[in-house]
Amino acid sequence: MISIKNLHASIGDKEILRGINLEVKAGEVHAIMGPNGSGKSTLSSVLAGREDYNVTEGEVTFNGKNLLELSPEDRAREGLFLAFQYPVEIPGVSNVNFLRTAVNEIRKYHGQEEMPAKDFLALVKEKSKLVELDAKLASRSVNEGFSGGEKKRNEIFQMAMLNPKLAILDETDSGLDIDALRIVATGVNKLKSKDNATIVITHYQRLLDYIVPDFVHILYKGRIVKSGGKELALEMEAKGYDEIKAQFERIES
Amino acid sequence: MIETKSNITQTLLDQLQENAPKVDFMPDTEIISAIRYLEEKGIPNNKHEDYKYCNLEAVLRKEFKSVEQSFNELTNADIAPLKLDEAINLVVVNGNYNEALSEKMIVKGLTVKSLNELSASEKILLSSQAKSDTDALIALNAAFTGNGLFLKIETGNIIPMPLHVIYVNSGSSNIVSNTRSFIHIGASADVTLVESFFNIGTGKVFSNFVSEKFVGENAKLTCHTFQNEGALSYSVNTNQVKINKYSNYSNTTMTLSGELVRNNHNVVLADSNCEAHLNGLFISNGTQQIDNHTLIDHQMPHCESNELYKGIAKDKSIGTFNGKIFVRKDAQKTNAYQSSKNILMSDDAIINTKPQLEIYADDVKCSHGTSTGKIDTEALFYLKARGIGEESARKLLLQAFAQELIDKIEIPSLQERVLHLFEKAL
Numbered sequence: 211m212i213s214i215k216n217l218h219a220s221i222g223d224k225e226i227l228r229g230i231n232l233e234v235k236a237g238e239v240h241a242i243m244g245p246n247g248s249g250k251s252t253l254s255s256v257l258a259g260r261e262d263y264n265v266t267e268g269e270v271t272f273n274g275k276n277l278l279e280l281s282p283e284d285r286a287r288e289g290l291f292l293a294f295q296y297p298v299e300i301p302g303v304s305n306v307n308f309l310r311t312a313v314n315e316i317r318k319y320h321g322q323e324e325m326p327a328k329d330f331l332a333l334v335k336e337k338s339k340l341v342e343l344d345a346k347l348a349s350r351s352v353n354e355g356f357s358g359g360e361k362k363r364n365e366i367f368q369m370a371m372l373n374p375k376l377a378i379l380d381e382t383d384s385g386l387d388i389d390a391l392r393i394v395a396t397g398v399n400k401l402k403s404k405d406n407a408t409i410v411i412t413h414y415q416r417l418l419d420y421i422v423p424d425f426v427h428i429l430y431k432g433r434i435v436k437s438g439g440k441e442l443a444l445e446m447e448a449k450g451y452d453e454i455k456a457q458f459e460r461i462e463s
Numbered sequence: 464m465i466e467t468k469s470n471i472t473q474t475l476l477d478q479l480q481e482n483a484p485k486v487d488f489m490p491d492t493e494i495i496s497a498i499r500y501l502e503e504k505g506i507p508n509n510k511h512e513d514y515k516y517c518n519l520e521a522v523l524r525k526e527f528k529s530v531e532q533s534f535n536e537l538t539n540a541d542i543a544p545l546k547l548d549e550a551i552n553l554v555v556v557n558g559n560y561n562e563a564l565s566e567k568m569i570v571k572g573l574t575v576k577s578l579n580e581l582s583a584s585e586k587i588l589l590s591s592q593a594k595s596d597t598d599a600l601i602a603l604n605a606a607f608t609g610n611g612l613f614l615k616i617e618t619g620n621i622i623p624m625p626l627h628v629i630y631v632n633s634g635s636s637n638i639v640s641n642t643r644s645f646i647h648i649g650a651s652a653d654v655t656l657v658e659s660f661f662n663i664g665t666g667k668v669f670s671n672f673v674s675e676k677f678v679g680e681n682a683k684l685t686c687h688t689f690q691n692e693g694a695l696s697y698s699v700n701t702n703q704v705k706i707n708k709y710s711n712y713s714n715t716t717m718t719l720s721g722e723l724v725r726n727n728h729n730v731v732l733a734d735s736n737c738e739a740h741l742n743g744l745f746i747s748n749g750t751q752q753i754d755n756h757t758l759i760d761h762q763m764p765h766c767e768s769n770e771l772y773k774g775i776a777k778d779k780s781i782g783t784f785n786g787k788i789f790v791r792k793d794a795q796k797t798n799a800y801q802s803s804k805n806i807l808m809s810d811d812a813i814i815n816t817k818p819q820l821e822i823y824a825d826d827v828k829c830s831h832g833t834s835t836g837k838i839d840t841e842a843l844f845y846l847k848a849r850g851i852g853e854e855s856a857r858k859l860l861l862q863a864f865a866q867e868l869i870d871k872i873e874i875p876s877l878q879e880r881v882l883h884l885f886e887k888a889l
């Protein structure tokens with residue numbers, strides 16, 4: 211699905227990603243954890259194609275294509291989806307209009323006809339049910355005035371609408387109440403198949419109780435410093451990052 | 464003689480005087496004093512405070528050195544595409560009200576006629592708000608105006624459908640068109656008015672429009688100004704509006720084309736408890752220059768004014784918003800709000816904004832805000848990250864930016880017309 215090799219990225223002259231290696235195969239769920247500021251969101255932004263970052267080294271292959279050469283929109287059209295840690299409010303653009311444009315531009319890219327309005331609305335209905343998103347939110351401006359939890363739910367609703375091959379969920383659990391967390395996680399699980407893959411970025415085990423990862427990676431100072439199975443997340447939750455930090459500082463010096 | 468700036472004005476005056484239109488409603492004394500005023504002051508250039516970003520003298524020097532007044536006659540076929548379906552369409556061609564091309568409909572309380580047909584009592588207010596000894600463009604209009612339009616709604620009448628005035632210019636070479644309208648809304652009357660501006664000739668047009676609007680007690684006048692005059696047009700549009708007790712005046716100006724468009728929208732809130740709402744939207748490209756000047760004059764207490772102007776400037780175009788608000792000594796409990804928001808689409812585009820508040824009363828609420836920036840890159844990235852291409856993403860955002868103004872057009876066929884041109888210009 212995606213293969214990241216020695217990825218370095220910086221903003222200005224500050225290097226934030228300092229050699230990331232990660233391989234995700236179809237059907238897998240990977241969790242990325244790590245202290246604040248370690249570069250998790252930067253990694254997801256770089257993969258999604260945010261132009262603020264300079265990739266200085268390394269390569270990323272996404273389903274056989276050189277991901278780094280693609281524009282952000284083409285990455286999405288190729289099946290990459292980023293659920294933003296901080297979804298953007300876009301006053302004046304309705305969720306429905308936005309999604310219809312997205313769905314149809316993706317279809318066009320794949321040489322498909324526009325989706326008939328009726329089918330589109332049926333899809334909106336079906337997918338908003340999946341994350342129990344209030345139908346009224348679909349007609350409102352994108353994220354404008356949405357509560358924190360509603361924004362996160364809206365991200366997963368969009369993911370359901372676009373049906374990506376690789377979804378990167380950047381702290382989708384933060385800001386969700388206990389019920390919403392279960393709903394969103396159940397939604398994500400329902401969207402899982404042997405042909406797609408998920409990267410979940412999170413600080414908390416409780417999300418991973420629902421979305422059970424095959425692999426857990428710890429990101430620290432722009433590098434994956436430890437990888438393991440799902441038990442690694444439990445271990446981190448119990449012990450915190452101190453040991454990893456100390457170990458890493460020793461290697462650095 | 465040496466080439467001085469007044470010479471440009473003089474050259475223009477000489478040419479216009481050769482075949483000046485003859486109108487009955489404008490007294491000779493007024494014409495003479497208007498010409499005198501012009502000779503003295505000249506057409507404003509960029510040294511004039513209010514024309515700092517809109518050098519009309521330079522435009523005349525460059526584009527209208529010779530003026531031939533070669534006006535075209537127009538037919539129904541010319542007008543048909545300019546009409547609006549849900550409205551009564553009235554036509555003013557090259558400054559003259561054209562009854563033959565206008566739709567005749569008998570509507571209770573509505574009078575439509577040319578200015579030459581004004582009765583003595585109707586004439587009383589004429590020129591009272593558009594004084595030719597205060598402004599060079601008003602003077603130019605007074606001196607050379609055609610036989611424009613008079614529109615009156617009698618006291619207490621609600622006009623059930625919008626009135627659409629089509630101001631169309633057409634010449635086969637350089638023309639200067641001076642158009643005038645006089646609009647009188649009686650007490651407790653209610654009407655929706657669309658004023659559209661076109662140029663369908665093959666020559667350049669310097670269009671100098673002056674409208675006086677009087678809104679009576681408790682009356683409501685909802686105006687839409689639609690400007691789509693094209694690349695050959697240079698126009699100055701002056702609205703002199705006076706509104707009375709308990710009345711409500713609103714105007715939304717949509718500027719979709721025109722090489723130079725200068726709008727002077729001046730509203731006097733002459734009595735208590737009335738409100739004025741001025742809105743505007745423009746999108747400009749190439750070397751276009753769009754200049755919105757507003758003046759809201761709060762003279763009496765308990766009134767409200769609201770202004771919202773937005774612009775999108777592309778290429779090397781220049782947009783200006785200059786909003787003056789006066790709150791006079793007696794105008795206590797005034798609420799006055801003003802906002803101007805602009806998006807620059809290129810590094811060469813320019814936006815000038817200048818709010819000017821002069822407040823002489825102490826118990827008032829006034830606020831103003833301007834913002835000018837580039838398109839929101841965070842939002843752009845968010846849209847692109849969902850598979851929406853750069854161009855569509857831009858369009859979605861610009862449409863969203865303009866939507867609240869487009870929503871103010873309550874006439875579906877006009878809204879469609881605006882939206883279509885707006886999208887084309889994006």
Ligand SMILES: Nc1ncnc2c1ncn2[C@@H]1O[C@H](COP(=O)(O)OP(=O)(O)OP(=O)(O)O)[C@@H](O)[C@H]1O
Nearest residue numbers: 221226244245246247248249250251252253262295
């Ligand atoms: N635009 C930027 N300008 C300057 N520094 C930045 C920028 N974006 C990110 N950084 C820095 O890069 C580092 C990594 O940030 P990032 O958002 O990737 O962390 P994170 O692992 O997602 O943290 P969190 O768990 O708090 O979400 C931080 O030190 C951050 O301040």
Ligand SMILES: [Mg+2]
Nearest residue numbers: 250251252295
């Ligand atoms: Mg983050």
